[in-house]
Amino acid sequence: MKPTIYDVAKEAKVSIATVSKVINKTGSISDPTRKKVNKVIQRLNYKPNVVASALTKKQTDSLALIIPDISNPFFSEISRFIEDKAHEMGLTLFICSTDYNEEKEKRYIELLQSKQADGFIIASGFQNIHLVEEFHQNNIPVTLLAQDNLTESFNVVSVDDYRGGFLAINHLISLGHQNIAVIAEKVHSSTLRLHAYRDLLGMHGMPVSEENVIRTTASIQNGEKAMLGLLQKEDRPTAVFAANDILAVGALKAARSLGLEVPKDISVIGFDNMILSTTTVPELTTVAQPIKDMADKIVDVLIRQIKMPHLATERTLFVPELIVRESTAQPPKHLKN
Amino acid sequence: MKPTIYDVAKEAKVSIATVSKVINKTGSISDPTRKKVNKVIQRLNYKPNVVASALTKKQTDSLALIIPDISNPFFSEISRFIEDKAHEMGLTLFICSTDYNEEKEKRYIELLQSKQADGFIIASGFQNIHLVEEFHQNNIPVTLLAQDNLTESFNVVSVDDYRGGFLAINHLISLGHQNIAVIAEKVHSSTLRLHAYRDLLGMHGMPVSEENVIRTTASIQNGEKAMLGLLQKEDRPTAVFAANDILAVGALKAARSLGLEVPKDISVIGFDNMILSTTTVPELTTVAQPIKDMADKIVDVLIRQIKMPHLATERTLFVPELIVRESTAQPPKHLKN
DNA sequence: ATAAAATGGTTAAGCGCTTTCCAAGGACCT
DNA sequence: AGGTCCTTGGAAAGCGCTTAACCATTTTAT
Numbered sequence: 170m171k172p173t174i175y176d177v178a179k180e181a182k183v184s185i186a187t188v189s190k191v192i193n194k195t196g197s198i199s200d201p202t203r204k205k206v207n208k209v210i211q212r213l214n215y216k217p218n219v220v221a222s223a224l225t226k227k228q229t230d231s232l233a234l235i236i237p238d239i240s241n242p243f244f245s246e247i248s249r250f251i252e253d254k255a256h257e258m259g260l261t262l263f264i265c266s267t268d269y270n271e272e273k274e275k276r277y278i279e280l281l282q283s284k285q286a287d288g289f290i291i292a293s294g295f296q297n298i299h300l301v302e303e304f305h306q307n308n309i310p311v312t313l314l315a316q317d318n319l320t321e322s323f324n325v326v327s328v329d330d331y332r333g334g335f336l337a338i339n340h341l342i343s344l345g346h347q348n349i350a351v352i353a354e355k356v357h358s359s360t361l362r363l364h365a366y367r368d369l370l371g372m373h374g375m376p377v378s379e380e381n382v383i384r385t386t387a388s389i390q391n392g393e394k395a396m397l398g399l400l401q402k403e404d405r406p407t408a409v410f411a412a413n414d415i416l417a418v419g420a421l422k423a424a425r426s427l428g429l430e431v432p433k434d435i436s437v438i439g440f441d442n443m444i445l446s447t448t449t450v451p452e453l454t455t456v457a458q459p460i461k462d463m464a465d466k467i468v469d470v471l472i473r474q475i476k477m478p479h480l481a482t483e484r485t486l487f488v489p490e491l492i493v494r495e496s497t498a499q500p501p502k503h504l505k506n
Numbered sequence: 507m508k509p510t511i512y513d514v515a516k517e518a519k520v521s522i523a524t525v526s527k528v529i530n531k532t533g534s535i536s537d538p539t540r541k542k543v544n545k546v547i548q549r550l551n552y553k554p555n556v557v558a559s560a561l562t563k564k565q566t567d568s569l570a571l572i573i574p575d576i577s578n579p580f581f582s583e584i585s586r587f588i589e590d591k592a593h594e595m596g597l598t599l600f601i602c603s604t605d606y607n608e609e610k611e612k613r614y615i616e617l618l619q620s621k622q623a624d625g626f627i628i629a630s631g632f633q634n635i636h637l638v639e640e641f642h643q644n645n646i647p648v649t650l651l652a653q654d655n656l657t658e659s660f661n662v663v664s665v666d667d668y669r670g671g672f673l674a675i676n677h678l679i680s681l682g683h684q685n686i687a688v689i690a691e692k693v694h695s696s697t698l699r700l701h702a703y704r705d706l707l708g709m710h711g712m713p714v715s716e717e718n719v720i721r722t723t724a725s726i727q728n729g730e731k732a733m734l735g736l737l738q739k740e741d742r743p744t745a746v747f748a749a750n751d752i753l754a755v756g757a758l759k760a761a762r763s764l765g766l767e768v769p770k771d772i773s774v775i776g777f778d779n780m781i782l783s784t785t786t787v788p789e790l791t792t793v794a795q796p797i798k799d800m801a802d803k804i805v806d807v808l809i810r811q812i813k814m815p816h817l818a819t820e821r822t823l824f825v826p827e828l829i830v831r832e833s834t835a836q837p838p839k840h841l842k843n
Numbered sequence: 844a845t846a847a848a849a850t851g852g853t854t855a856a857g858c859g860c861t862t863t864c865c866a867a868g869g870a871c872c873t
Numbered sequence: 874a875g876g877t878c879c880t881t882g883g884a885a886a887g888c889g890c891t892t893a894a895c896c897a898t899t900t901t902a903t
Contacts, residue, residue: 171644173859184883189861196862197881219620220566221859223557224888238586239601242781245582249575249603261617264576264601266586280598283556307508389785418785425787444579448726448755450762450787510889521853526891533892534850558889561858 172213181209192217223285231261232471233286235277237294238266241387242443243413244292247314250464251290258472260287269386271297282309288471290314293327293358310474314467315358315458317484324474326467326485328458330358333489334365334410337438337456340491341408342373345499346436350381350406352395352416359384359412362440366410381406385416392419393426400427400435407500408436414443414455421449421496432498442492451495459487509550518546529554560622568598569808570623572614574631575603578724579780580750581629584651587801588627595809597624606723608634619646625808627651630664630695647811651804652695652795654821661811663804663822665795667695670826671702674747674775674793677828679710682836683745683773687718689732689757690749696721699749699777718743722753729756730763737764737772744837745773751780751792758786758833769835779829788832796824 178185183202190196191206198206209215223229232255236244248264255262263281267273274297281289288310291301295316302321304311313325341349351366353359363382370377380402383395392411396419399406411417417439424431431437431451439446442457466485473480515522520539527533528543535543546552560566569592573581585601592599600618604610611634618626625647628638632653639658641648650662678686688703690696700719707714717739720732729748733756736743748754754776761768768774768788776783779794803822810817 175859185860186862186884187882190882193861197879199881202882216616216620218561218622218859220557220560220622221888222861224555224561224859224890225861227888229557239576239589240579240583240586242577242579242582245579246577249577252576252601252603261600261621263598264589266589279553283553284598285555285557389781422785444726445782445785448759448782448786512889522890523854523892524852527852530891533852536851539851555889558858559891561860561889562891564858 171218172215173218174215176213177206177209177215180213181206227285229285229287230259231263231284231286232288232290232468233263233265233277233281233284234290234292235265235267235274235281235295236292237269239264240266241415242445243415243441246443247292247460247464250461251468254465254468258468260468260472267295269294269296271300274300288312288475290467290471292316294356308478310471310478312467312471312474314463317357317361317486322482324470324482324484326463326470327358327487328463328489329486330361330489331365333440333456333458334362334412335369336489336491337362337410337440338366338369340454340493340497341410341436341438342369344408344436344497346406346408347375347500348381348404348406348408349375350383350399350409351412352383352385352392352399352409352420353412354387354416355384362410362412387413387415389415389419389422392416393423394419396420396423397427400424400429406435408438408497411437411439414439414441414446414453417453417455417496418445418449421451421453431496434501436497436500438497446492446494449496454494454497455492457490457492459490463487508555509552510555511552513550514543514546514552517550518543564622566622566624567596568600568621568623569625569627569805570600570602570614570618570621571627571629572602572604572611572618572632573629574606576601577603578752579782580752580778583780584629584797584801587798588805591802591805595805597805597809604632606631606633608637611637625649625812627804627808629653631693645815647808647815649804649808649811652800654694654698654823659819661807661819661821663800663807664695664824665800665826666823667698667826668702670777670793670795671699671747671749672706673826673828674699674777675703675706677791677830677834678745678747678773678775679706681745681773681834683743684712684837685718685741685743685745686712687720687736687743687746688749689720689722689729689736689746689753691724691753692721696749699747703747724750724752726752726756726759729753730760731756733757733760734764737761737766743772745775745834748774748776751776751778751783751790754790754792754833755782755786758788758790768833771838773834773837775834783829783831786833791831791834792829794827794829796827800824 174185174188177188190198191203239245252262265277291313293315313323315327317327353363385391411420420437439453439455442455446453446455511522511525514525528540589599602614628650630652650660652664654664690700704714722728748757757774776790776792779792783790783792
């Protein structure tokens with residue numbers, strides 16, 4: 170049998186209270202007894218049962234991270250940073266992939282409530298925001314990641330999506346593009362990126378043709394399909410802004426399959442700056458999110474909320490950065506006016 | 507306050523034992539009382555505290571998955587399948603990234619033992635196998651993933667790495683390549699792939715030059731660096747087998763940076779068939795592991811071991827498959843003999 | 844009709860910890 | 874010498890659940 174605190178206490182000839190206190194460095198314990206207890210702990214290879222301690226402390230020192238899909242590189246990269254930060258703060262992480270599926274969202278959230286997670290991080294792409302609103306009523310700490318919801322007062326940390334969209338479109342416009350299309354996910358953050366597109370085109374007196382904005386879900390195939398549609402149009406765009414790199418990679422593939430050269434014939438810009446964006450040919454111009462900073466911040470915010478539940482909510486927006494690589498250039502000459 | 511089983515019992519005017527039994531569908535409870543209890547559970551929005559139940563049952567219904575890095579696409583893809591399967595079996599998963607770092611390995615394993623994980627999955631890339639051996643002594647269920655260790659009798663599920671290497675090299679040889687190099691990770695599975703290389707070259711009477719085998723760790727940069735070295739040699743290989751796709755992508759980049767065309771000037775073959783391998787130009791010829799099957803199998807094996815600790819250990823090797831895409835071709839004419 | 848078994852539910856112990864409260868003893872002061 | 878304070882450690886309650894043991898009915902078998 171695994172040794173328990175009782176075994177340690179008996180061997181060390183002290184009470185279990187004392188053992189508990191030396192483990193947790195609480196109370197006041199003299200040096201000799203502390204050493205004696207520690208020696209026994211070593212000898213028995215005793216490991217405290219944190220399930221038991223969680224039950225008494227009503228606190229599990231674990232967080233839940235709810236994302237659409239860990240196999241999506243954007244989420245796996247950010248998850249990694251969140252894991253590191255959480256671990257650094259002495260917390261463990263449950264990572265759950267919900268596939269943009271409300272059913273799964275519900276199941277996982279109930280499960281993790283049962284598991285007594287101390288707090289929840291809900292990432293972009295979460296469908297049923299009502300589920301999250303229930304957290305508020307039950308006073309469960311939540312913070313939203315890259316999902317800037319304005320209807321309720323959640324703590325959120327995100328990139329400034331509008332600004333990111335602005336950066337991307339502005340880059341294309343300043344290269345001389347007049348006919349710019351967008352392929353965007355059907356999630357809130359992409360909608361914000363899209364707003365920047367519309368606003369900026371408006372500011373430059375360019376018409377926004379609805380044919381030029383495609384809404385889809387993130388996958389290489391969908392990016393490909395969307396791009397194919399765009400390229401078959403009569404008045405084909407000279408540049409496309411894909412609202413994430415996955416979609417952009419699909420767009421690149423589509424262009425290539427039609428024999429079009431990027432960026433000579435058409436420019437493509439992505440968003441997120443995932444590893445993917447350096448493995449393509451040409452390498453992808455994109456907008457980078459400071460995901461490490463975001464990861465650190467979100468666990469800080471969540472911990473703060475756990476410790477001090479009644480603090481004001483806070484929204485943190487990080488500023489994105491344009492990364493110019495090889496996939497954008499001036500539009501083809503004959504198309505310029 | 508969150509409702510407990512006592513609240514439900516009081517409201518339903520039954521004992522907590524009865525409530526427990528209807529929740530767990532154990533014992534024999536009449537239909538009327540069951541309905542009555544369930545109604546109260548609904549009304550109070552009661553969620554059983556699984557921390558408490560874990561303490562009494564001495565079982566947490568959770569597994570630990572120890573991998574080097576969740577942000578590596580190979581691991582994030584397979585983690586996703588493992589998560590799905592575990593969840594399907596009613597288990598949750600702790601995923602931990604150890605960065606090939608013995609320090610972190612140790613910390614995480616102790617942590618997860620404290621958390622009372624019911625079983626452990628140790629993935630390829632785990633450095634300190636002694637840590638795992640301790641599991642055996644403590645009777646903690648472990649199974650090894652894609653890490654075919656022969657020194658101890660662990661349960662393992664893996665791809666047949668030797669056969670995979672064989673497939674890759676055989677493909678290159680049958681295309682006519684005589685001068686084949688290898689870039690391999692410094693992990694056991696890659697070593698097996700390397701054995702196939704040596705054996706096959708031997709069988710065909712080709713000399714194995716040690717200059718042609720590079721050992722490194724998995725990253726795009728390392729692949730690039732290794733390839734650069736290979737290409738600067740006098741007697742440059744006409745084909746290279748990268749023991750995983752990450753390395754292969756690096757190799758592709760290196761070739762391109764030197765103005766070499768793949769596969770016209772040099773062939774590259776990868777291993778793993780990650781999404782990455784379809785996003786490159788040219789698309790990567792590679793060896794696919796059936797990771798979904800492997801994922802399903804490994805949780806089955808682990809669960810079996812948890813339930814029946816004294817069953818014989820079992821090693822399951824899945825057979826890999828060659829996926830021919832665009833990055834391999836016959837060697838350049840002037841180099842053939 | 845009576846014994847045996849099945850049914851439906853309760854009581855109570857215990858899982859391995861944390862933490863509050865208390866007591867004993869020593870140091871220090873008046 | 875007696876009182877006060879501080880330090881160190883222990884006793885015991887309780888966290889929310891499961892489950893063995895038990896009891897009282899009711900059903901079934903003989």
